[in-house]
Amino acid sequence: MATPTYDLLSTITTTSxxxxxxxxxxxxxxxxxxxxxxxKANQNDSFLGLRLNNDTGNNxxxxxxxxxxxxxxxxxxxxxxxxxxxxxxxxxxxxINIMDYREYYTHTPIMARYGDGDxxxxxxxxxxANAGRVTTINLFGGQGLQLAVGSTFKLYxxxx
Amino acid sequence: MSFMLLGILNAQxxxxxxxxxxxxxxxxxxxxxxxxxxxGLNSYSDYKxxxxxxxxxxxxxxxxxxxxxxxxxxxxxxxxxxxHFLRGSAGGSGDFYLNQSxxxxxxxxxxxxxxxxxxxxxxxxxxxxxxxxxxxxxxxxFCVSESYTDDDVILTSGxxxxxxxxxxxxxxxxxxxxxxxxxxxxxxxxxRG
Numbered sequence: 001m002a003t004p005t006y007d008l009l010s011t012i013t014t015t016s017x018x019x020x021x022x023x024x025x026x027x028x029x030x031x032x033x034x035x036x037x038x039x040k041a042n043q044n045d046s047f048l049g050l051r052l053n054n055d056t057g058n059n060x061x062x063x064x065x066x067x068x069x070x071x072x073x074x075x076x077x078x079x080x081x082x083x084x085x086x087x088x089x090x091x092x093x094x095x096i097n098i099m100d101y102r103e104y105y106t107h108t109p110i111m112a113r114y115g116d117g118d119x120x121x122x123x124x125x126x127x128x129a130n131a132g133r134v135t136t137i138n139l140f141g142g143q144g145l146q147l148a149v150g151s152t153f154k155l156y157x158x159x160x
Numbered sequence: 161m162s163f164m165l166l167g168i169l170n171a172q173x174x175x176x177x178x179x180x181x182x183x184x185x186x187x188x189x190x191x192x193x194x195x196x197x198x199x200g201l202n203s204y205s206d207y208k209x210x211x212x213x214x215x216x217x218x219x220x221x222x223x224x225x226x227x228x229x230x231x232x233x234x235x236x237x238x239x240x241x242x243x244h245f246l247r248g249s250a251g252g253s254g255d256f257y258l259n260q261s262x263x264x265x266x267x268x269x270x271x272x273x274x275x276x277x278x279x280x281x282x283x284x285x286x287x288x289x290x291x292x293x294x295x296x297x298x299x300x301x302f303c304v305s306e307s308y309t310d311d312d313v314i315l316t317s318g319x320x321x322x323x324x325x326x327x328x329x330x331x332x333x334x335x336x337x338x339x340x341x342x343x344x345x346x347x348x349x350x351x352r353g
Contacts, residue, residue, distance in 0.1 A: 002206075063249050063311035063313055064248075071252065097282065097284065099215050100280070105343045106279075106343065111302060124313060125304030125312060125313035160186050160345070
């Protein structure tokens with residue numbers, strides 16, 4: 001039976017300059033999660049980082065391909081890095097899929113695409129090397145970058 | 161208030177239709193299988209496009225690298241498919257498969273020994289205008305496959321050079337030479353338009 005889905009679960013809009021945002025307490029009744037980000041940096045120029053369940057260990061693997069400046073690959077790293085440039089002059093959009101987030105049999109696959117209004121576009125493949133259920137999603141600016149006022153972060157659930 | 165209801169209300173408040181994206185079916189393997197098929201898609205006449213989201217892995221085939229997930233429509237095994245493959249690993253590379261018997265839609269890890277036990281690839285495939293009998297069918301997909309041996313991020317475009325409406329979609333592990341492992345999961349969604 002067809003079931004309507006792609007449900008908006010939570011929205012965060014920054015009302016002050018912050019270094020990170022966190023989604024918690026989302027339901028486990030969906031198959032996949034999607035985070036849609038439209039963000040700008042307060043200053044500096046860096047990547048958007050992602051961690052799950054506040055895990056700061058070296059449990060993340062990713063490859064990031066960004067045009068025009070190439071690719072970054074890291075194994076056993078302490079975060080996923082999405083290198084869509086977060087800059088202070090234009091907004092950058094990210095669509096981040098967190099697949100099978102509630103399952104215990106799989107490391108969590110993370111897939112992201114992004115583009116900024118200034119110069120580039122890219123995509124990221126990530127894996128959280130932990131088969132635990134995802135209960136917290138933390139997004140933050142890299143290298144001391146802070147997120148500007150008005151940055152939006154929307155969390156959607158997809159049944160399956 | 162349930163989160164589902166909250167989501168619908170939020171979607172309505174933001175001007176979106178809560179009924180434009182529907183989950184139709186899910187197949188999760190309880191044993192290994194050489195392929196999975198969604199059939200009877202003509203019955204989904206309410207929808208304009210299809211999206212398939214899957215998380216999959218292959219059983220050991222004696223190798224250790226990623227292998228392909230391949231896709232066919234309507235059980236058509238003729239040389240009517242073309243694939244373009246943009247791989248973001250190692251700085252970017254591309255592949256092009258013309259007039260093949262399937263679309264090479266994504267990659268997935270292979271289990272070898274105890275390696276890659278929990279490592280599954282993830283892919284989202286969009287199949288546009290699947291019921292239109294005046295167009296060749298085009299697809300696009302986004303895949304990530306992170307394993308011990310391969311780090312792949314891939315964009316794929318595919319073409320089915322027939323104008324018949326799509327009634328069935330079949331996925332195979334390496335065109336049938338491999339098998340999907342237990343817990344591989346395929347979910348199909350309808351998008352109104």
